Amino acid sequence: MAAGRRAANAQGDQSTGSPSIPDARRMPARARPVTMKDVAAATGVSRSTVSRILNDAPLTVPVSAATRTRVLAAARELEYRPNPLARALRGAPTMLLGAIVRDITDPFFAGAIETVSVAARARGYNVVLGHAHGEATKAHELAALLEAGHCDAILMMGDMSDQPRLLEDLRDTHIPVVALWQGSELRSIPAVNVDNQAGVTATMAHLVELGHRRIAFIGGRLLGDIQERQQAYAEAMASIGAEVLTGYIQRVDNTAADGEAALAAVMALPVPPTAVVAATDVLAIGILRGAYRSAISVPADLSVVGFDDIAWAATTVPALTTVRMPTAEMATAAVNLAILLAGEPAGEVPAAEHVQVFRPEIVVRESTAPPAATPGTVR
Amino acid sequence: MAAGRRAANAQGDQSTGSPSIPDARRMPARARPVTMKDVAAATGVSRSTVSRILNDAPLTVPVSAATRTRVLAAARELEYRPNPLARALRGAPTMLLGAIVRDITDPFFAGAIETVSVAARARGYNVVLGHAHGEATKAHELAALLEAGHCDAILMMGDMSDQPRLLEDLRDTHIPVVALWQGSELRSIPAVNVDNQAGVTATMAHLVELGHRRIAFIGGRLLGDIQERQQAYAEAMASIGAEVLTGYIQRVDNTAADGEAALAAVMALPVPPTAVVAATDVLAIGILRGAYRSAISVPADLSVVGFDDIAWAATTVPALTTVRMPTAEMATAAVNLAILLAGEPAGEVPAAEHVQVFRPEIVVRESTAPPAATPGTVR
DNA sequence: CTGAAAGCGCTAACAC
DNA sequence: GTGTTAGCGCTTTCAG
Numbered sequence: 001m002a003a004g005r006r007a008a009n010a011q012g013d014q015s016t017g018s019p020s021i022p023d024a025r026r027m028p029a030r031a032r033p034v035t036m037k038d039v040a041a042a043t044g045v046s047r048s049t050v051s052r053i054l055n056d057a058p059l060t061v062p063v064s065a066a067t068r069t070r071v072l073a074a075a076r077e078l079e080y081r082p083n084p085l086a087r088a089l090r091g092a093p094t095m096l097l098g099a100i101v102r103d104i105t106d107p108f109f110a111g112a113i114e115t116v117s118v119a120a121r122a123r124g125y126n127v128v129l130g131h132a133h134g135e136a137t138k139a140h141e142l143a144a145l146l147e148a149g150h151c152d153a154i155l156m157m158g159d160m161s162d163q164p165r166l167l168e169d170l171r172d173t174h175i176p177v178v179a180l181w182q183g184s185e186l187r188s189i190p191a192v193n194v195d196n197q198a199g200v201t202a203t204m205a206h207l208v209e210l211g212h213r214r215i216a217f218i219g220g221r222l223l224g225d226i227q228e229r230q231q232a233y234a235e236a237m238a239s240i241g242a243e244v245l246t247g248y249i250q251r252v253d254n255t256a257a258d259g260e261a262a263l264a265a266v267m268a269l270p271v272p273p274t275a276v277v278a279a280t281d282v283l284a285i286g287i288l289r290g291a292y293r294s295a296i297s298v299p300a301d302l303s304v305v306g307f308d309d310i311a312w313a314a315t316t317v318p319a320l321t322t323v324r325m326p327t328a329e330m331a332t333a334a335v336n337l338a339i340l341l342a343g344e345p346a347g348e349v350p351a352a353e354h355v356q357v358f359r360p361e362i363v364v365r366e367s368t369a370p371p372a373a374t375p376g377t378v379r
Numbered sequence: 380m381a382a383g384r385r386a387a388n389a390q391g392d393q394s395t396g397s398p399s400i401p402d403a404r405r406m407p408a409r410a411r412p413v414t415m416k417d418v419a420a421a422t423g424v425s426r427s428t429v430s431r432i433l434n435d436a437p438l439t440v441p442v443s444a445a446t447r448t449r450v451l452a453a454a455r456e457l458e459y460r461p462n463p464l465a466r467a468l469r470g471a472p473t474m475l476l477g478a479i480v481r482d483i484t485d486p487f488f489a490g491a492i493e494t495v496s497v498a499a500r501a502r503g504y505n506v507v508l509g510h511a512h513g514e515a516t517k518a519h520e521l522a523a524l525l526e527a528g529h530c531d532a533i534l535m536m537g538d539m540s541d542q543p544r545l546l547e548d549l550r551d552t553h554i555p556v557v558a559l560w561q562g563s564e565l566r567s568i569p570a571v572n573v574d575n576q577a578g579v580t581a582t583m584a585h586l587v588e589l590g591h592r593r594i595a596f597i598g599g600r601l602l603g604d605i606q607e608r609q610q611a612y613a614e615a616m617a618s619i620g621a622e623v624l625t626g627y628i629q630r631v632d633n634t635a636a637d638g639e640a641a642l643a644a645v646m647a648l649p650v651p652p653t654a655v656v657a658a659t660d661v662l663a664i665g666i667l668r669g670a671y672r673s674a675i676s677v678p679a680d681l682s683v684v685g686f687d688d689i690a691w692a693a694t695t696v697p698a699l700t701t702v703r704m705p706t707a708e709m710a711t712a713a714v715n716l717a718i719l720l721a722g723e724p725a726g727e728v729p730a731a732e733h734v735q736v737f738r739p740e741i742v743v744r745e746s747t748a749p750p751a752a753t754p755g756t757v758r
Numbered sequence: 759c760t761g762a763a764a765g766c767g768c769t770a771a772c773a774c
Numbered sequence: 775g776t777g778t779t780a781g782c783g784c785t786t787t788c789a790g
C-alpha cells in the first residue's frame with residue numbers, strides 16, 4: 001500500500017530550492033504542504049490518477065507507463081507527502097499506538113516504554129504517550145488519548161485497578177485495548193502478564209538453599225504484580241515452615257527512598273531478617289543504599305533480592321540478584337496483540353482468551369550469600 | 380462533555396446479541412463510533428447546529444436554549460466524541476508533539492522524555508515517540524513521524540549532527556522543529572541548551588578546592604553536550620596549570636559498562652588520577668561500580684563526579700556528586716517554544732533567535748573528598 | 759435562530 | 775487508461 005515512497009524522497013532534494021547560498025542558509029520558512037491536487041495540476045492529470053499511481057494501485061486499474069513516470073517525477077519534484085490525517089479519515093490506520101502508563105517516573109516503566117516503542121516501530125507504528133500519573137487525572141487521560149491521540153489501539157501498562165472508571169470506559173471504546181503488566185487479575189480484557197508467583201518462588205528457593213529462614217518482604221501498594229509477589233512470598237514462607245514475624249512485611253511506595261526507609265524499619269526489629277526480598281529492583285536499590293548507610297554489609301550481613309532486572313540492577317554496588325522480567329518479549333507480544341486486534345473488524349474479538357503469561361527467571365549476582373553465622377549458632 | 384456514560388452503556392448491552400448469559404459478559408463488541416450526524420439525527424436538527432452547540436460557538440451565532448439542551452443531552456446519551464482526525468483535517472491542531480530521541484535507552488533521555496511528556500500534557504499535548512536509534516534508520520524516523528505522526532511540532536532531543544540528512548530534511552518541513560540538548564553548535568534552529576562549560580567549570584573548581592590536580596575525564600563520542608564538556612575540562616585543567624597526562628581523557632560509549640572499563644584503563648596508568656570527571660552520570664555510575672570491583676574506595680582513594688543528576692545519582696553507593704541539569708525547566712521551555720512556533724503562521728518564525736541556555740548547578744554528595752595523602756607527601 | 763452547501767486531502771466506485 | 779463523483783466527519787460561510 002504505502003510503497004514507492006522511497007523513490008519519492010530520494011530525489012526530492014536536488015530539485016527544489018535555490019542552488020547557491022553556501023553558509024547563511026535561508027530560514028525554515030515553512031510553506032503550505034503540497035497536496036495531491038498540486039501534483040495533479042502540475043502533471044495535468046486528475047487527482048484519482050495521481051492517487052492510483054502513488055499508491056501503486058494493484059492490478060485492478062492499469063495506468064500508462066508514460067503518465068506514471070510523469071506523475072512520479074512531479075511528486076518528487078514537489079516533495080509531495082501524503083497527508084496522513086486525510087488518509088486516516090478515510091479509514092486507513094493511523095499507525096499510532098497509545099500507551100497509558102500509570103507512572104512514567106517508575107524506572108521499570110521507563111524502560112518498558114522504550115521496549116514497547118521499539119516493538120511498535122518494528123511493526124511500523126509510533127507510540128503516543130499518556131500517563132495516568134497518580135489518580136489525579138483519572139480516566140481523563142484515556143479520553144485525551146482517544147480524542148487527541150488518533151490511536152489504532154491502546155496499551156495499558158501496569159495495574160490501573162485503582163482507577164475503576166478507566167477500565168470501565170476502556171471496555172466499550174471503539175478501539176482495542178490490551179493490558180500489559182496489569183497483574184493477572186481476571187478481567188475481560190486481552191492481557192500480557194508475567195508469572196509473579198514463579199519468580200518469587202524461585203527467589204525464595206534460592207535464599208532457602210543458601211540457608212536463609214528469616215526473610216523479610218518489602219513491597220508496595222497492593223496492586224497487580226506487587227500484590228501477587230507478596231502473596232507468593234507469604235506462601236513460600238509458609239511452605240518452608242518459616243514464620244513471618246511482625247514487621248517482616250513492609251508496605252511502601254515504589255521508590256528507592258522508600259526502600260531505604262523500609263530497610264531501616266526492618267533491621268530495627270527485635271529479630272532482624274538475614275535476607276530481604278524486594279518487590280521491585282527500585283526498592284532493592286534503595287535497600288542496598290540503606291544498608292550502605294547503616295554499615296550493613298551486603299551480602300555478608302544481609303542478602304537482598306530484587307524483581308524486574310531493570311538496567312541498573314547489574315550496575316549496583318554490589319550487583320543485584322534479581323528476577324529477570326522478559327520485558328522485550330512481553331512488550332513485543334503486547335504490541336503484536338494490539339495490532340492484531342486493531343486489524344480485526346470491530347466486535348469480532350474472540351475474547352479474553354487473548355491472555356499470555358510469561359515466565360521470569362532468577363539471575364544470581366552479588367547481593368545474595370549464605371547468612372552470617374548468628375551468635376550462638378554453630379558454624 | 381463525556382458525562383452520563385453509564386446510562387448509555389447500561390442499555391446498549393441488552394439490545395445486541397444473545398440476551399441471557401449473566402456473568403460472562405459479552406465481549407467488548409466495539410461499535411462504530413458515534414458521529415455528529417447521529418446526534419443531529421437523534422435531535423432532529425442539522426449537523427451545523429450540533430457543531431455550533433458542541434463547540435460552544437462564540438457570540439457570533441446564537442442558538443435557542445431549547446435546542447441547545449436537547450442536543451447536549453443527545454450528545455451525552457450517545458456518548459458522542461468528536462473525531463479528532465476530521466477536526467485536524469479542517470486545520471485544527473492535532474495536539475500531538477513529536478519527540479525524536481537519538482537513543483531512548485539512555486537513562487538521561489528516558490527521564491527527559493518523561494519530563495517532556497509532563498510539560499506537554501500541561502499544555503494539553505500528547506507526545507509521540509520516535510527514536511533515531513543509532514544511525515540505522517537515519518532520517519526515515521523523521522519521515523515516519525511527519526507522515527504518521529500528525530504532529531503539530533517536533534522536538535529533537537540530543538545531538539543529531541551525525542545524521543546530517545535529518546537536520547537537512549528537518550529544516551524545510553512545514554512544521555516547526557526545536558532542538559533540546561543538542562549542544563550549542565550554531566545551527567539555524569530554535570534550541571534549548573545547557574551551559575556545559577559552566578557545569579564542568581564548577582566541577583573542576585570543586586575538585587581543585589578539595590586539593591585534586593590529577594584529574595581525568597571520561598566521556599563519550601564527541602557530540603553536542605559531551606563535546607562541550609570535554610572541552611571545558613581541558614580548559615579548566617589548563618587554567619590551573621595541571622597537565623592532562625596521556626590517557627587522562629577516555630572516550631567511550633555512554634554506558635555504565637563502558638564507564639567501568641574506562642576507569643580500569645585510567646587507573647592502570649603509571650600516574651593514576653585522584654579524581655575522575657565523568658561526562659554523564661551513567662558513566663559515573665559505571666565508574667563507581669568499577670572502583671568497587673577493584674577495591675578502590677570512593678571517595679577516600681578516588682573522587683568521582685558525574686553530570687546530569689539523573690534520578691539514580693542520589694541512590695548510588697556512595698551517592699554521586701554531580702552537576703544538576705535543570706531538566707524540567709528545560710523541557711518545559713522547549714515544549715513551550717515548540718507550541719509557540721506551531722501557533723505562528725508558517726514562515727513567520729523570527730529566526731534562530733529562539734535559543735535559550737540554562738545554567739546547571741553542582742550538587743555535592745558523597746563521592747568527592749580530598750585526595751588521599753600520596754606517599755611522600757606531607758599531610 | 760437554523761439549514762444548506764462547500765470543502766479540508768484523500769480514496770474508491772463508477773463512468774467515459 | 776483516465777476523469778467524475780461522492781463521501782470519510784467536521785467546520786464555516788452564506789442564505790433563509
